[in-house]
Amino acid sequence: MSTRALIGVAVAVIALAGIGVGVAVATEADADAPLTGATLDRAVAAALQETGGGTVTETEVGDGGAAYGVEVRLDDGREVEISLDRQFGVVGRETDGDREEDDDDD
Numbered sequence: 001m002s003t004r005a006l007i008g009v010a011v012a013v014i015a016l017a018g019i020g021v022g023v024a025v026a027t028e029a030d031a032d033a034p035l036t037g038a039t040l041d042r043a044v045a046a047a048l049q050e051t052g053g054g055t056v057t058e059t060e061v062g063d064g065g066a067a068y069g070v071e072v073r074l075d076d077g078r079e080v081e082i083s084l085d086r087q088f089g090v091v092g093r094e095t096d097g098d099r100e101e102d103d104d105d106d
Contacts, residue, residue, distance in 0.1 A: 035059040035068060043068045047082040050090050054080070066091050 035043050044056050047070035054072040057079070061068060066083035073079055083092035 033061045035061060035070075039068070042088045043070050043084055046070075046084055046088040046090065047072055050082050050093065051080055064092070 034040075040059060043059055047056065048054065051072045051074060054074045056070060057073050058071040059069065064083055067086040068084040068088070070082045070084065071079060072082065079096040081092075081094045081096075082090060083094075085091050
């Protein structure tokens with residue numbers, strides 16, 4: 001193989017490696033991005049089914065090791081974070097502490 005061919009192959013390998021790093025960086029940067037479109041619709045439906053209702057206050061991609069995260073404010077004021085896998089199955093549920101107004105009663 002000629003020197004030019006070897007240089008060409010080396011440049012191509014380096015370029016492909018750079019693309020892989022770029023994808024990893026882009027994925028990492030998107031970790032807190034809000035959900036959109038059909039993904040948003042499916043994640044919201046799954047979270048509200050899990051909580052039995054409430055108001056969605058935030059959604060995000062890749063939250064805490066899950067594929068999707070959905071925060072829901074329940075009617076009693078508590079916040080619940082529902083973690084979903086890529087198939088929109090519930091893989092975690094975390095409820096925040098008591099309502100803040102209860103802390104003011106001391």
